[in-house]
Amino acid sequence: MDFEWMRVFLEGMLKPLAATMVVVMAVLLSYLQKLGLEREMIYSIARAFLQLSIIGFVLQFIFSRENSLWIILAYLFMVSVAGYTAGQRAKHVPRGKYVAGASILAGTAVTMFLLLVLNVFPFTPRYIIPVAGMMVGNAMTVTGVTMKRLRDDIRTQMNLVETALALGATPRQATLQQVKRALVIALSPVLDNAKTVGLISLPGAMTGLIMGGASPLEAIQLQIVVMNMLVGASTVSSIMSTYLCWPSFFTKTFQLETKVFTAE
Template sequence: MDLEWLVEFLKGMLKPIAATVVVLLAVLLSYFQKLGLEGEMVYSILRAFVQLSVIGFVLQFIFNQQNRGWILLAYLFMVSVAGYTAGQRAKHVPRGKYVAGASILAGTAVTMLLLVLLKVFPFTPRYIIPVAGMMVGNAMTVTGVTMKRLRDDIKIQMGLVETALALGATPRQATLQQVKRALVISLSPVLDNAKTVGLISLPGAMTGLIMGGASPVEAIQLQIVVMNMLIGASTVSSIMSTYLCWPAFFTKAYQLETKVFTSD
């Protein structure tokens, strides 16, 4: 009786295991094209298999609890991992992991709070944890790109920034164009995805509902909510990251911190 869950789990894993044949195809193509990615492909799919299997059991445990504290723990864990990952992308930004983590936390927390207050989602683990995961993942990507792009643009245009500072501009005024460019580049994929959703591809949330038996109309309604929250969370997180980056880019005398831009 106690092993029924294990038997059901193993039965359910037959299709995912069968689907790995497409990964084997990718491995073969990489081998014949001499890309050298075979090992990384195998490692990636094995890691994904283990991670998703473990998180499946963890979520099953959390969903069966009646304590909302698990929502906070799961959310903070996701933000911590996302902050570390985004910080790795922008590794030349001082304290980049903390900047990314704080930015992601701010953007997703504000968005989630509004959704709960407006009663779009009930404050339960079954709703909040998956929704938070989508927002955190998207904010992680956008924040990492914003921070890296901003630092790289300032490095390329150090002369222009230093000239503006010498003429009395504040750090914000001196780097306004670089900030705008970084934000536009990082947010463009999110906005492009919103423009083409349903025309080119059916997003994951919508596809999952349809495959689970929900009507297309219900799936569309949820997907609209998802797109709205992704745009909101990503915008707040990316803008917040630019504000938090500035102290590391400039000295107290409003001069560029050259050591930040000389490292490669």
């Protein structure tokens, strides 16, 4: 069995280990400023180091197989973790983890399908898994913010929503403004990032290609594709989450489910 890649990996980890000196500096500053974040910093960086090392071995295995089944399994695993994380953010939304997971799955699957149909990316692990990871990560953040903000806005404006319902409005009509506000707040960072990409900072995909030896012109071509898919996936996922939240916010008689909004 060829273990050459193992030797290359271990040699390559020397620089990441050397870079931990930056974390040592941060820990020292936290101690001197009495922030109390030393343990959390050490735990966070150690966990990231371990997780990324494991993922590196997993991806090495998947890339060497070139099997579509591994692509699907890796994608579903990412969606499951993202759904759980987003659901934790919106913990007062009933079945929030399932709502978030379904929304992220819908948004990223539709976007990925379009990219494959348009032949933007080949269906291989080396392309699909990193692309799916970027989409799932952004959709996770947007979906969690949307769900939490929608529930909180309805909670603070229960009287307005109940008045609209009493006057004959449907749940969608009664909460239209709250839904719009939640979506705008959740999607604004993604859109702002798209507006300033390349002007303030070079995104990860573009930076990685340039550092890997690709020309800047090749790097921006990929980055444009990445920004497009992030906007698409995030928008579909956030809108889907509002539709899936509605049934748990209202009773069958179109009244607010007060127990959802009384929990602190």
